[in-house]
Every structure is written in C-alpha cells, then in structure tokens.
Amino acid sequence: MDKFKENSFVKKVGFNRIVLFFVMILMYAFFCVVTGGKFFGMDRVLSLLNYAYFLGFLSLGVTFVIATGGIDFSIGPVMFCCALISGFSLTSYGVPMGLALVISVLVGLAFGLFNGFLVAYMSVPPFIVSMASMNIAKGIASVFTRSQSVSWPQSAGAGGWYRNLVKVGNIPVGLIFFLAAAAICAILLNNTKIGRYILCLGSNKEAVRLSGVNIKKWEMLAYTICGLLVGIAAIFYVSAYTTVQPGYGDQYNNEAIAGCVMGGTSMAGGLASIGGTVIGVLIIALLQEGILALGFAKDYQLIITGIIVIAAVYADVVARRRKN
Amino acid sequence: MGDVILTMKDIDKSFPGVHALDHVNLELKRGEVHALMGENGAGKSTLMKVLTGIYKKDSGTITYEGKEIEFHNTREAQDAGIVIVHQELNMLGHLTVAQNIFIGREFKKGFGIDDKKMNEEAKKLFDRMHIDIDPREKMSHLTVGKQQMCEIAKAISHDAKVIIFDEPSAALTETEIDQLFKIIRDLREKNLGIIYISHRMDEIKVITDRITVMRDGQYVGTLITAQSSKNDIINMMVGRVIYEDPKTHSMVPEGAPVVLKVENLNAGKMVQNVSFELHKGEILGFSGLMGAGRTETARALFGADPKESGDIYINGEKVDIKSPLDAVKHGMGYLSEDRKQYGIVVQKSVAENTTMATMEEYMNGIFINKKKEAETAQSFVDQLATKTPSVDQLVVNLSGGNQQKVVIAKWLTRNSDILIFDEPTRGIDVGAKNEIYKLMNKLASEGKAIIMISSEMTEILRMSDRIVIMCEGKKTGELDIAEASQENIMNMATREIN
Numbered sequence: 001m002d003k004f005k006e007n008s009f010v011k012k013v014g015f016n017r018i019v020l021f022f023v024m025i026l027m028y029a030f031f032c033v034v035t036g037g038k039f040f041g042m043d044r045v046l047s048l049l050n051y052a053y054f055l056g057f058l059s060l061g062v063t064f065v066i067a068t069g070g071i072d073f074s075i076g077p078v079m080f081c082c083a084l085i086s087g088f089s090l091t092s093y094g095v096p097m098g099l100a101l102v103i104s105v106l107v108g109l110a111f112g113l114f115n116g117f118l119v120a121y122m123s124v125p126p127f128i129v130s131m132a133s134m135n136i137a138k139g140i141a142s143v144f145t146r147s148q149s150v151s152w153p154q155s156a157g158a159g160g161w162y163r164n165l166v167k168v169g170n171i172p173v174g175l176i177f178f179l180a181a182a183a184i185c186a187i188l189l190n191n192t193k194i195g196r197y198i199l200c201l202g203s204n205k206e207a208v209r210l211s212g213v214n215i216k217k218w219e220m221l222a223y224t225i226c227g228l229l230v231g232i233a234a235i236f237y238v239s240a241y242t243t244v245q246p247g248y249g250d251q252y253n254n255e256a257i258a259g260c261v262m263g264g265t266s267m268a269g270g271l272a273s274i275g276g277t278v279i280g281v282l283i284i285a286l287l288q289e290g291i292l293a294l295g296f297a298k299d300y301q302l303i304i305t306g307i308i309v310i311a312a313v314y315a316d317v318v319a320r321r322r323k324n
Numbered sequence: 325m326g327d328v329i330l331t332m333k334d335i336d337k338s339f340p341g342v343h344a345l346d347h348v349n350l351e352l353k354r355g356e357v358h359a360l361m362g363e364n365g366a367g368k369s370t371l372m373k374v375l376t377g378i379y380k381k382d383s384g385t386i387t388y389e390g391k392e393i394e395f396h397n398t399r400e401a402q403d404a405g406i407v408i409v410h411q412e413l414n415m416l417g418h419l420t421v422a423q424n425i426f427i428g429r430e431f432k433k434g435f436g437i438d439d440k441k442m443n444e445e446a447k448k449l450f451d452r453m454h455i456d457i458d459p460r461e462k463m464s465h466l467t468v469g470k471q472q473m474c475e476i477a478k479a480i481s482h483d484a485k486v487i488i489f490d491e492p493s494a495a496l497t498e499t500e501i502d503q504l505f506k507i508i509r510d511l512r513e514k515n516l517g518i519i520y521i522s523h524r525m526d527e528i529k530v531i532t533d534r535i536t537v538m539r540d541g542q543y544v545g546t547l548i549t550a551q552s553s554k555n556d557i558i559n560m561m562v563g564r565v566i567y568e569d570p571k572t573h574s575m576v577p578e579g580a581p582v583v584l585k586v587e588n589l590n591a592g593k594m595v596q597n598v599s600f601e602l603h604k605g606e607i608l609g610f611s612g613l614m615g616a617g618r619t620e621t622a623r624a625l626f627g628a629d630p631k632e633s634g635d636i637y638i639n640g641e642k643v644d645i646k647s648p649l650d651a652v653k654h655g656m657g658y659l660s661e662d663r664k665q666y667g668i669v670v671q672k673s674v675a676e677n678t679t680m681a682t683m684e685e686y687m688n689g690i691f692i693n694k695k696k697e698a699e700t701a702q703s704f705v706d707q708l709a710t711k712t713p714s715v716d717q718l719v720v721n722l723s724g725g726n727q728q729k730v731v732i733a734k735w736l737t738r739n740s741d742i743l744i745f746d747e748p749t750r751g752i753d754v755g756a757k758n759e760i761y762k763l764m765n766k767l768a769s770e771g772k773a774i775i776m777i778s779s780e781m782t783e784i785l786r787m788s789d790r791i792v793i794m795c796e797g798k799k800t801g802e803l804d805i806a807e808a809s810q811e812n813i814m815n816m817a818t819r820e821i822n
Contacts, residue, residue, distance in 0.1 A: 191691045193683050200680065203671040210628055210666050211681040211734065212652025270671045 013275065016264050020279045027283065031290040038293060042170055050166060050240035052285035053174040054079070054233045058256035059281045060185050060274065061229030064222040066260055067189070069202040069269025070119060070126035072223065074111065074134040075230050076252030081137040082107040082234035083244040087150035097162055105231035111137060112227015116220035134250070142246040149245040152238045166239040174236060179278070181232070186274035188225075198222050202269025255305050259284045261312040268320065284308070326354035329517045330406075330486055335374055335384035339721065344370045347384070348543045350536055352486065352517040357508060359528045359549070360521045362538035362561055368521050369723075371538070372488050376401040376408050389485075405485035409475050409492055417464030422446035424463050425478045449477045453507050467615035469500040476507060487511065488519040497613045497779065498814075505531050525554050537561055561755065570782070573806050574789040575768065576606045582640070583773045584742050589634030591624035594797045598634075602742065602773045607764060609788030610777040612817045617797035618777045619661060622744045626651045626658045638742070652681060654742075657735035661747035661777070663724075667731040670720035674712050675701035677719050677730050681738045704733035709759060725756040732763065743767065744775045749783065761787060781810050793817050 010018060032039040039045075058075045065072045086104035089095040095103070115133055118124045153160030156168075166174035189195035197218040201208045209215045238244060261267060262283065263276025287308075288301050330352040337345040345367050352358050360368050373379045375386065377395030385392055388404065395401040398408070415424050422442040423430075431438040431445070446459035455473055463471060472492060479487050492504060508531055511518060520532055528535060529549060537544040537560040544560050584602040589595055594617035602608050610618045624631040627645040636643050638654050645651050648658070660666035668677050675694075678701040679686050686697045701715040710729040712722055719730055728748070735743055745764065749757040764787060768774055778784050784791060791808050793801040793816040801816030 187691075191694070193687060193690075193692065196676065196683065196692060200669045200672055200676070204665075204669040206666050207669050208680065210626075210648050210658055210660065212648045212738075213680070213683075214647075214649050270669070 014264065014273060017273065017276050017279065020263065020276065020283070024279055024283050024286065027286050027290070031286065031293060035290075035293045039290070044289060044293065046167060046170065046172060048285050048289040049172050049175060051288055052282055053166060053178050053240065054237040055252060055255055055259065055285060056178045056278065056281040057181065057229045057233035057236060058252055059259040059277050060182060061226035061233070062256050063185070063260045063263075063265050063272050063274060063277045064189070064198060064225045065126070066257070066265050066267060067195075067198050067202050067269060067272035068219050068222045069205070070219070070222070071130060071257075071267075072115065072126065072226055073130040073253050074115065074137055075226065075233075075256055076249035077134045077137040077141075078108060078111045078227070078249075079230050079234045079237060079252065080244055080246070080249035081111070081141040082231050083152075083238050084141040084145050084150050084246055086234070087152050087238060087244060088145045088148075090152065091150060097159065101162060101235050104234045105228060108227045108229070108231020108234065109224065110227070111230070112224040113220070115227065116223030119223060120216040120219035134253075138247055138249070145246055147246055149243060152242045152244075154242055162235065163239050163242075166236060174239070177236075181229070182274055182278050185229075189272060189274055194218065194221060194225075199270055199272060202271075204270075251302060251305070254302075254309055255284050255288075256281075258305050258309045258312060261316060262308065264316075266316050266320065267313050268316075280312075326356075326515055328352070329354045329389060330375075331385075331387040332371070332375065333385050333387070335371060335386070336382045337370060337374055337379060338382055344541050345374065345381075346540075346542045348538060348541070349546075350519075350543075351546070352519060354485075354517055355512055355515045356534065357512055357518045357520055357532045359532040359535040360519055360538070361528065361535055361557065362544075366538040366561075366723075367541040368538055369490065370541075372408060372490065372519070372521070376406060376488070402482050402484075405483060406488070407479040407482045407484045407486070408488040408490060409472075409479045410490055415463045415471055415474065417462070419463055420459065421457055421461050421463055421466070421474050422459035424474060425449070425459075425481055445481075446477070449481055453477060453480070453503075453510075455503060455507075467613075469496045469613075469615075472496060473500070473503070476504070480511070484516065486517045486519070488521070490521045492520075492522070498781070501527070525557065528557070529554065570785040571788065571805050574606075574804060575765075576603050576789045580604045580606065583638065585635075585637040585640075586625060587635040587637075589621065589624060589631060589636075591620060591629060591631040591634075592797075594620035595624050595631070596797045598794070598799050600792050600799065600802070602775060604773055605768050605771050606789045607768050607774045607776055607787050609784040609791040610775060610794065611779075611781070611784045611791055611813050612794040613779075615796075616794040616817065618794050619746055620797070621794070622658065622746055622775065622777060626656060626744060628658070652738065652740070655740050656742045656744065657681070657738055657740035658744045659728075659731050659735060659746060659748060661750055663727055663731050668719050668727050671718060673716050673718055674705065674710070674722070674730055675715040678704055678715075678733045678737060681734050685737075700737060701733070704729075704736060708733060708763065728760070729756070732760070736767075740772070742773050742775070744777070746777045747779065748776060749778075749780070781813065784808075784813065785810070795819050 028039065058079060062072050062075055082104040085107050086100040089103055090097065090100040111133060115129050118129045119126045156163035164173065165177065197208065197213060201215050201218060205215055259280035260277045263273050263280035265272040265277065284305065287304060291300050291304065328351055332348065332350040334347045334349065335345050336347055348367065348371055350371065362368050370379065374381045377397045377400055386394060393404065395404065422439070425446050426442050431441040443459040450457050450459070457466070457470055457473060463474070466474070496504060508518060522528060532549045535547045535549055535552070535557060537547070537557065539561060547556065580603040582601045583604050587599050589598040598621050612618050620629065623629045625636065627647045627650050636645055643654050645654065664670065675698050679697050686693050698715050705712060705715060708729040711726050719727055722730070748760055748764070764774060764776070776787055785808065788805055790805060791803045791813065792799060793813055795817050800819040803812065
C-alpha cells in the first residue's frame with residue numbers, strides 16, 4: 001500500500017482522490033443493483049448530470065472561498081436570485097435570451113464583489129457576511145419578481161436555445177462545459193498567481209501580508225470568482241429545470257460545500273482540490289438521484305447531505321490532527 | 325544525582341521521507357540537569373514529542389520510574405509527572421496570569437470559578453520561584469520573558485517529576501536567565517529530573533550535569549559536563565570547529581550613503597520619537613531588553629502596524645509606507661522573530677515560500693513558471709545549506725533553523741536593499757547560526773543595509789557596525805562598535821527603568 005502511495009501518478013492525483021473515485025464507482029454500481037438496473041438508463045444518467053452541472057459550478061466557486069479559509073453560505077440563494085432576475089427580465093421585460101444569461105452572470109458577480117469587499121476590506125467575518133447576503137439575495141429576488149415564480153421557456157426551439165447548454169438530444173453537452181470549467185479552475189488554482197496567493201493566505205494570512213502581498217485584493221478575488229461561477233450555475237439550473245421559485249436555494253449551500261470538502265478541500269483553508277470537488281459533486285448528485293430512485297422522500301436527501309458535510313469535515317479535522 | 329528516573333532506549337521514528345529518530349538513547353537521573361543538544365533537525369524536539377505522547381514511536385522503549393510506559397497525549401504525560409516548557413509560548417493573552425497557569429484545572433466555587441484562590445495559589449508559586457509577577461495581570465501585558473516564567477510556573481504547579489525545558493532562554497534577558505537558573509537549581513535540589521534543550525554553549529556549561537548530543541536523528545553520545553570542553557561538545561554536534569570573535573571596528577566604508585533615515589517615529593507606547601540613520605553596507609544592531617520596543621519600531625517602519633507620526637526617507641527621498649506592500653516596493657524586507665506566525669506558510673512547499681515576495685518574476689503570462697521557481701528555490705537551498713529532501717517538501721516538515729533559511733531565501737530573491745532581521749538566530753543552533761552570520765556579513769559587504777534586532781549581547785557585539793539601544797519605547801543611546809561594550813550597552817538599555 002505504501003508503495004502504491006509513493007507512485008508518482010498516485011502522488012500527483014492524490015491518494016484520497018483515487019479512493020473517492022472508486023467510492024463513486026461503487027455507489028453507482030450499488031444503485032444499479034438495488035434499483036434493478038434502472039440506474040443504467042440514459043434518462044437516469046442525464047437527470048443525474050443535470051443535478052451535477054449547477055451544483056458543480058456552485059461547488060467550484062465555493063472551493064475558492066474555502067481555500068482562503070472563508071465560507072460562503074449565500075451561494076444557493078444567490079444562484080436562485082440570478083435565475084429569477086434574469087428569467088423575469090426575459091419573460092416580463094422581453095430581454096433577449098443572450099442578454100438574460102449575461103444578466104445572470106452579472107448578478108452573481110455583483111454578489112461576489114459585495115461579499116468579497118466586506119470580508120477582505122471591511123474585515124466582517126465571512127460567516128456573517130454570507131448569512132446576511134443570503135437573505136439579501138432572497139429579498140431582492142422576491143421584490144424583483146413580486147414573489148412570483150419564473151418559468152423559463154420549455155422547448156429548446158428558437159426562443160429556448162439555452163436548453164441546449166445541458167443536452168442536445170441525448171448528448172450531455174453540459175458535461176463538456178462543466179469539465180472545461182473545472183479544468184480552468186484547476187489551472188487557476190494551481191498554476192497562476194491568483195490560486196497561489198489564495199491558498200497561501202488561507203494557510204497563513206499574516207505571513208503573506210508581511211511578504212508585501214496585497215492580501216485584500218486576492219481574498220476579494222476569491223469571492224468574486226465564486227460569485228461569477230454562481231451566476232453560471234444559475235444558467236445551468238434553469239437549463240435543466242426551467243422553473244425557479246423565490247425564497248429557496250438554501251439546501252444547495254450544504255450540498256455544494258459537502259462536494260467541495262469531501263473532495264479534499266480543507267475548511268481551515270490553504271488546501272484545495274478541484275479534481276476532488278468534481279468527484280465530490282458527482283457523488284452528491286448520485287446520492288440525490290439514488291435516494292429518489294429508491295423511492296425515499298426528498299427530505300431524506302437533506303438528512304443525508306447534512307450527515308455527509310459533518311463526516312467530511314470531521315475527516316478533514318482528523319487528517320490535519322494526524323499531520324500535526 | 326540520584327537513581328535513574330527515565331530511560332529512553334532505541335527510540336525510532338520515521339515520517340514520510342525523513343528518518344527523524346534513529347535508535348536514540350537518553351538517560352535521566354533524579355536531581356540532574358541533562359542537556360539535550362544538537363543542530364537544527366537533529367531530532368531533539370521530536371524525541372521530546374515522543375516522550376510526552378505527541379508523537380507515537382515506531383519502536384524502542386521508554387522506562388519511567390521503573391515501569392515501561394507509553395503516553396498517548398500530553399495530558400497523560402502531565403498526570404504522570406512529565407511536563408514540557410515549550411519554546412513557543414502557549415499562553416492565552418486575554419486571560420490573567422493565574423487563569424493561564426490553572427487552565428483546565430480551575431478551582432471551583434459552586435458553579436463558578438474561584439479566581440481568588442487561583443490568584444493566591446499562583447502567588448505562592450511565584451514566591452517559591454522568587455519572582456515578582458502579579459497573578460491578576462493580563463498575560464498579554466507581560467513581556468515575553470515574564471510570560472516564559474509563567475510557563476515555567478505552570479509546569480512546576482503540575483507536581484512534576486521531570487521537566488523539559490525547550491530552549492527556555494531564547495527570549496530571556498540576562499537577569500531573567502539568572503533567575504531561571506536559580507529556579508532550575510532549586511528544582512534540582514528537590515530531586516527533579518530536568519531535560520534542558522538549548523543552543524547556548526555558555527549556559528550548558530553553567531547549568532547542566534550531563535550532555536546528550538544528537539546529530540541527524542542519531543544518538544552521538546553522552547558527556548559529563550564538568551569533564552568536557554566547549555570544543556568537545558561542538559565537535560560532537562557538528563564535527564567541525566567554529567566561532568568568530570566580536571567585531572572591533574565598523575566595516576562600513578567611510579562616507580557610505582544613508583539609505584534609510586527615520587525621524588521621530590511614533591507608534592503607541594512602544595515607539596516614541598525614534599530616529600536613526602542606516603548606511604549602505606551597514607549592520608545596525610538594535611539592542612535592548614525584551615519589550616524595549618525594537619520589534620514594534622521595525623513593524624511600524626515596515627508598515628505592518630500603523631504609525632502615528634514620523635518621517636521615513638529612503639535614499640534621501642521621503643516615502644509614505646502604509647503597508648508591508650509599500651515597504652516591499654521601496655526595497656525593504658522583514659524577517660520576523662516569530663517565523664511560524666509571521667514568516668512562513670507552513671502548509672506550502674519550500675519553493676512556494678521562497679518565491680512568495682517575488683511572484684511576478686516567475687510568471688509566464690498568467691501562468692506560474694514552476695520549473696524556474698523550483699530552480700531558484702533549489703539554488704537558495706544549496707546556497708544556504710537548507711536541509712530539505714527537496715524544494716517540494718512542505719515547510720511544516722522542516723526544523724526551525726531550516727524554516728528560517730527559507731524565510732531568508734524569500735527576501736534574498738526579492739533582492740531587497742534594506743533588510744530587517746528580527747532575532748535572526750532565535751532558536752537556531754551554533755552551526756546554522758554561523759552560516760546565517762556569514763550570510764549577513766556577505767549581504768552587508770555587497771552593499772545591503774541591515775537592521776538586526778537581537779537580544780543576545782554576543783550577537784550584537786559580533787555582528788553590528790553600529791548599535792542603537794532602546795528602552796521602554798525610546799531610543800536611549802547609539803554606539804559605534806569600537807566604543808561598545810557589554811557594560812555600556814546594558815547601562816543604556818536600562819536607563820529608563822528605575
């Protein structure tokens with residue numbers, strides 16, 4: 001086993017990532033067996049992926065924030081806020097589809113800038129900032145849509161080309177976008193100054209500051225990247241499900257954070273893995289679909305993701321304790 | 325000396341990629357002060373961590389009071405009577421002295437905490453140690469030296485039979501060290517076994533009975549202090565003879581330009597109207613007692629803490645330094661006395677830490693040129709003789725002295741013209757110390773200007789071209805090295821104290 005761990009490929013990818021990957025495969029196999037092969041069906045796979053896309057973008061975004069040692073509990077409701085404002089603009093103000101999608105991204109970006117500014121420049125604890133902006137996002141969305149739910153166009157025809165973003169026929173094109181985004185995030189995190197400083201300040205902010213680095217800028221940037229990805233997540237949410245209701249979105253906070261932490265990103269900051277986040281998200285999506293396929297009520301999903309968050313964070317704590 | 329209280333035999337411990345302890349032995353008797361010596365990374369701290377249950381040993385036996393034992397955490401070790409006084413202070417600044425000493429075992433009064441009784445008990449402890457600290461004082465208001473005394477009081481209060489001092493004198497002034505030795509002799513009288521880790525040869529000669537030397541994780545041997553010379557010990561530690569004499573005259577060329585001029589710098593109580601000049605190629609020593617305001621002056625100068633007033637001129641030009649970012653832009657570099665908190669990012673690699681202040685130079689468009697980064701880091705690892713398996717090693721796995729070298733490398737890559745070394749060799753052994761001194765001299769001769777804050781008189785006298793002395797937040801004197809002596813420095817360093 002130790003020899004396996006020393007293998008250069010294993011070292012590069014990370015032993016825990018590999019274990020997690022096989023956990024995912026096993027879970028898929030498990031659900032296939034207990035559902036009598038239903039999970040093999042293309043329908044199930046597509047539906048599972050639909051869930052993974054938007055959650056994946058959320059999770060990628062929050063990975064940057066958690067890497068700084070911060071947290072963002074506003075991502076789910078902000079995603080809904082993006083989808084509602086852009087959708088309402090589309091359906092009620094006649095904004096063209098392309099512009100609506102841009103609006104969604106801009107709303108996410110605005111929230112990211114807002115959170116990042118307060119955390120980095122005003123030194124308000126991220127927990128408080130994100131809790132507050134979660135409510136602000138819900139409030140703004142409700143006011144903007146007059147508390148009405150918004151239905152984006154159903155058919156993938158001329159007015160609804162955005163639906164092709166998740167799938168064309170039975171081809172899961174959304175997967176391409178998601179994996180491409182993940183690849184960009186991985187490069188950003190591991191090969192650029194942005195990622196380097198984000199991870200370093202997550203590990204020891206004061207030492208980075210005394211090295212003459214503008215830590216406020218980089219910390220704010222982490223939240224901004226998160227906001228941008230949340231805006232994109234909203235697009236994939238509506239592309240998959242078309243209808244959004246104001247006042248919701250909280251549950252996705254937990255799921256996105258769970259995916260990220262399960263993948264090996266440390267809640268204490270300084271350590272993050274995009275590959276891990278991708279697998280983590282797929283596992284969460286698998287669980288959601290699996291639980292539904294087994295005929296349990298949606299409430300069980302909440303219980304299970306709650307437990308997963310605690311278990312993943314606990315595993316992280318134990319791992320760090322062992323290292324020290 | 326009495327009978328043997330503790331025997332560690334054939335202790336072996338490996339971490340991924342590092343064989344930290346290779347069959348190490350240690351024997352401690354009652355009523356003995358036993359020095360544990362060795363260079364950075366020799367494995368002293370690891371051995372003590374194995375003893376107190378922080379690390380689990382791979383093999384070997386620990387016999388304590390005749391029984392074979394293995395502790396699983398420090399609490400178990402404490403309960404058995406083995407306590408450690410840490411090199412890095414573990415104190416809660418916002419609590420009082422007494423609350424810190426009795427933390428985890430507070431005296432209860434009904435449902436509440438009996439602070440009065442704790443204060444009384446703490447007072448008794450201090451009386452026994454013949455030191456004067458108010459148990460009701462907030463910990464953060466004490467000097468580092470006094471905090472260290474509290475740490476010792478806490479250790480004693482555990483009814484210890486074995487006390488481990490991990491470089492206790494690193495932060496203490498001469499008088500405080502005298503006090504410490506009195507306490508240690510007192511404990512020896514009471515038949516406690518004491519393990520004393522230090523790099524200071526003079527202290528070892530004065531206070532210890534026997535010396536166990538380690539090198540590269542291996543047991544080298546045990547000496548009887550009275551029968552061995554300084555050179556014997558050093559040779560055992562490093563296998564080569566070192567040491568240089570103090571400077572007798574300034575090495576700064578006549579008429580060297582002023583690169584940094586500070587006028588009437590003010591920042592709180594600890595920095596009052598401080599003015600000085602720093603020349604090109606000069607090592608300017610900052611001497612003074614703990615809490616004299618030297619670090620605070622450096623931090624205000626570097627923009628790490630806000631300053632109230634004062635003008636700073638670099639190369640004759642007035643500059644506005646509001647943050648470390650500004651300072652670095654103006655060619656300054658700061659090596660903090662507390663490298664773990666302010667110097668390094670422990671979870672990152674040697675290479676990543678080395679290039680922290682100079683990222684721009686390793687960019688290929690938006691991408692980091694990791695190859696170039698690794699090459700630069702490797703060249704500094706070679707140049708500074710940093711002990712690390714590779715530049716990809718996480719800094720957390722390096723020993724203190726090697727971590728310090730990584731911080732030095734960070735500022736060397738930046739090619740800063742003005743370097744502030746705050747206690748550059750704190751907690752670093754003689755071998756590595758010498759390398760760092762050589763390096764500082766080399767930097768100065770290349771035209772860098774260096775401010776060196778140091779609490780070690782020998783270091784000040786050996787390294788400085790000129791010395792600024794501070795006391796209670798004020799500059800109380802300035803001496804050329806030719807006219808400086810231990811006596812007149814001490815005189816100035818205590819000028820403000822009644």
